[in-house]
Amino acid sequence: MSFHLLGWLAVLCYAGAExxxxxxxxxxxxxxxxxxxxxxxxxxxxxxxxxxxRARALGSVPxxxxxxxxxxxxxxxxxxxxxxxxxxxxxxxxPFLIPFIIVTSVGGLLLPDAGSPPAEGTHGxxxxxxxxxxxxxxxxxxxxxxxxxxxxxQDRQLRRRQTGLLFSRLPALEVISRMNRTSVTxxxxxxxxxxxxxxxRASVIWKTLADxxxxxxxxxxxVYGLLLWKQRRGWQxxxxxxxxxxxxxxxxxxxxxxxxxLSRAHxxx
Numbered sequence: 001m002s003f004h005l006l007g008w009l010a011v012l013c014y015a016g017a018e019x020x021x022x023x024x025x026x027x028x029x030x031x032x033x034x035x036x037x038x039x040x041x042x043x044x045x046x047x048x049x050x051x052x053x054r055a056r057a058l059g060s061v062p063x064x065x066x067x068x069x070x071x072x073x074x075x076x077x078x079x080x081x082x083x084x085x086x087x088x089x090x091x092x093x094x095p096f097l098i099p100f101i102i103v104t105s106v107g108g109l110l111l112p113d114a115g116s117p118p119a120e121g122t123h124g125x126x127x128x129x130x131x132x133x134x135x136x137x138x139x140x141x142x143x144x145x146x147x148x149x150x151x152x153x154q155d156r157q158l159r160r161r162q163t164g165l166l167f168s169r170l171p172a173l174e175v176i177s178r179m180n181r182t183s184v185t186x187x188x189x190x191x192x193x194x195x196x197x198x199x200x201r202a203s204v205i206w207k208t209l210a211d212x213x214x215x216x217x218x219x220x221x222x223v224y225g226l227l228l229w230k231q232r233r234g235w236q237x238x239x240x241x242x243x244x245x246x247x248x249x250x251x252x253x254x255x256x257x258x259x260x261x262l263s264r265a266h267x268x269x
Contacts, residue, residue, distance in 0.1 A: 007050035007071065007109045013043030014078070014102045021094030025169050033091040037082060040098070044078045047105065051075060063131055071108025072132075076139035077101045083186065084143065088179050090171045096150060097143055126197055133194035134217075138251055140187030141224070145248035147180040148241035155238060173237070180244060181231060188224045195221065216254040223247040 017039035024032045054068055063069040078101050085091065154170055170176070195217055202214070227235075227243045 004050055004054070004109045006046045006053065007105070010043040010047035010050065011102060011105050011109070013039045013046065014098060014105060017043065018095065018098040018102065021091065021098055025092050025095050036091060036094050036098075037085055040078055040082060040101075043101075044075060044082075047071075047075045047078065063135065065112075067108055067111035069108075069135070070104055070111055073135050073139060074101055074103075074105035074108050076132075076136045077104060077142060079136065080139040080143055080183070080186065084179055084182060087182055088171075088175065090175060090179065092169050092171055093147070093150075093176075093179065097146055100142060100146065126201060130194050130197040130201065133190045133197070137187045137191035137194060138255060140183045140190065141220075141248055141251045144180050144183035144187060144244045147176055147183060148244040148248075151176045151180065151241045152238060177236070177240070180240070181228070184224050184227055184244065184247075188221060188228065191217065191221050191224075212258050213254065216250060216258055220247060220250045220254065223250060 017036045020032050020035040020039065024036065051068070051072060054071070058065065058068070063072045077097075081094075081097050081101060084093070084097075150170065151173060154173055154176065158173070171179070195214075198217075199214070202211075223243065224247050227240060227247065230243070231240055
């Protein structure tokens, strides 16, 4: 499917959600907050249908290719956004998170779908679950990164007593910190489950588990596990935000350089 009409309609829904979120942030009395999750939900439904059509055209899972993987990443970002919204009820964070849904969704539509044969073991329900959980983890870690950046900027503005209209509408630092913790918890849980499933399959299919993707996934899980452990032992604020940013650097390196150049078994095809 070359044009991805449903995918572009999903992007329009996401863009509308961003516009509604900005209006709601600037003028909270307009009572447009409900429009944002409604449009995100509509976009997710259209986006999911587009992923199904892409899978049918490929004769395989859509995230076997780079374009399909990025598209699913955008869809998972939408899911993660709704989870944060329902969990914390903070609509003011929408204008800062939704652009990532839009950018990745557009990227997934523009990137090509290669037609090379799938690698051994890249089929079946367990494989699909393994990859889906992994990409959901990446989506949660992405929002953790954004929330950490917002935390550091907000903290700096407060220390300098230079809060403007925009950041005065943001949630308190403690609320941003809780949202960050939720994102990391979701990301670490899903990454761990993805690792367990992947290692169980790989031990049967592969001759060796020596793969850069596995190594970076384990290191990433250790970094975010350390973050949660340090938080429970009293770490707060900028230290947690910086460690979250470090973890996201590992996520992006694993998703780009490792998947494209270093790993054979996890390479996009």
